[in-house]
Amino acid sequence: MMIKSIGAKGGGSFSYLLDYVNRDAALRDKNNDIISIKHNVFGSPEEILEQFKANEAGRVHKRGDGNNNMLLHMIFSLSNKDEVTSDMLIRLSREYMKMYPDALHYGVLHMSEPGKHPHSHVLTSGVDMMGYSTRQSKQDFKNMKQELERISRELYPELVYSNIEHGKDERSISENEWQMTNAGKVSRKSEIEQIVADSMELATSRDTFFGLLRGEGLETYERSGKVAGIRDNRNYRFATLGADLAELDQREQRLNEIVNEPNIEQELTQTLDDNVTEEQERLNELEEYDRGIDETIL
Numbered sequence: 614m615m616i617k618s619i620g621a622k623g624g625g626s627f628s629y630l631l632d633y634v635n636r637d638a639a640l641r642d643k644n645n646d647i648i649s650i651k652h653n654v655f656g657s658p659e660e661i662l663e664q665f666k667a668n669e670a671g672r673v674h675k676r677g678d679g680n681n682n683m684l685l686h687m688i689f690s691l692s693n694k695d696e697v698t699s700d701m702l703i704r705l706s707r708e709y710m711k712m713y714p715d716a717l718h719y720g721v722l723h724m725s726e727p728g729k730h731p732h733s734h735v736l737t738s739g740v741d742m743m744g745y746s747t748r749q750s751k752q753d754f755k756n757m758k759q760e761l762e763r764i765s766r767e768l769y770p771e772l773v774y775s776n777i778e779h780g781k782d783e784r785s786i787s788e789n790e791w792q793m794t795n796a797g798k799v800s801r802k803s804e805i806e807q808i809v810a811d812s813m814e815l816a817t818s819r820d821t822f823f824g825l826l827r828g829e830g831l832e833t834y835e836r837s838g839k840v841a842g843i844r845d846n847r848n849y850r851f852a853t854l855g856a857d858l859a860e861l862d863q864r865e866q867r868l869n870e871i872v873n874e875p876n877i878e879q880e881l882t883q884t885l886d887d888n889v890t891e892e893q894e895r896l897n898e899l900e901e902y903d904r905g906i907d908e909t910i911l
Contacts, residue, residue: 614689614690614705614761614762614765614772615688615689616688616690616757616761617687618685618687619685619686619688620685620748620811621682621683621684621685622680622681622683626683627666627669627683627684630686633734634719634721635647638723639722639723640724640725647721648699648703648721648722649719649720649721650703650706650707650720650733651718651719651720652707652710652714652719653715653717653742654719664717665684665717669683669738669739669740671740671742671743671744672740672744673744674746677855677857677860680855681746682739682746682811683739684736684738685738685739685749686734686735686736687734687735687737688732688733688735689709689732689733689735690732691730691772692730692772692774693729693730694774695771695773695775697724697772697775699722701769702731702733703720704768705733705764708761708764709735709757710735710737712757715741715742716738716740716742716747717738718737718738719735720734720735720736721734748811750811750825801845802849805831805849805854806854806855808829808831809826809851809855809856810854810855810856812825812826813855813861816861816864817861818861818862818864818865819858819861819862822856822858826843831845832844834848842854
């Protein structure tokens, strides 16, 4: 199996990609309706388009330039040397969707395009239904591939030519990098910009941001005692790369506020401090009750 993940940016990504995956090559049933795979969406392509847009509107962390990943365009391809059925591709696509249960997913099968392997296209929302990013880190992407490989071999051992190849063609890339690679114009700055943008989307503080960059093999440099940018074959300032560190400070402040807000656990702790004996007796009763349930089940 070959797996590609392409990040799609811009509001036009929704309508463009829905039209693209639903084109004439899409597999259809006997009523000429497109055979689709849906998770957390319903209705016609037009209705699904509006559901993706509405979900994106609830995004919690938004980049200052508005250049967020609106969609992940996943492609799952099996070898045409194997006897591939639509049920196989549907099952494997659904297994992927289960890994991101809170996201919106819409998939379509392409089984008979000339010169191409049977494959499915799955569009995954850029944020889940709580508004948090579904962006995959390199490690997330690797783990997902390995899990799908395990499931594929377990369910369909007959797919002898469709084992996942962990090579450069299956890595997670951005839509811009995909387009530029095909044109032979990928620049180092573009690669760094994408890593910085992805790290900004995931980070909750400056420390986590710098840690994500280090995890991608990028070194930072300082100016006037403060981290100012990326050091590679040249220095790139964060401002030039589109990273607003002040936004990270705001995220960290809000996170600290949430952590420090009074909550039920604190109230219960105070109650225990005020009346330890009474609470301990209550807990002893609960433990006795639980033991009774366990004995009944056994």
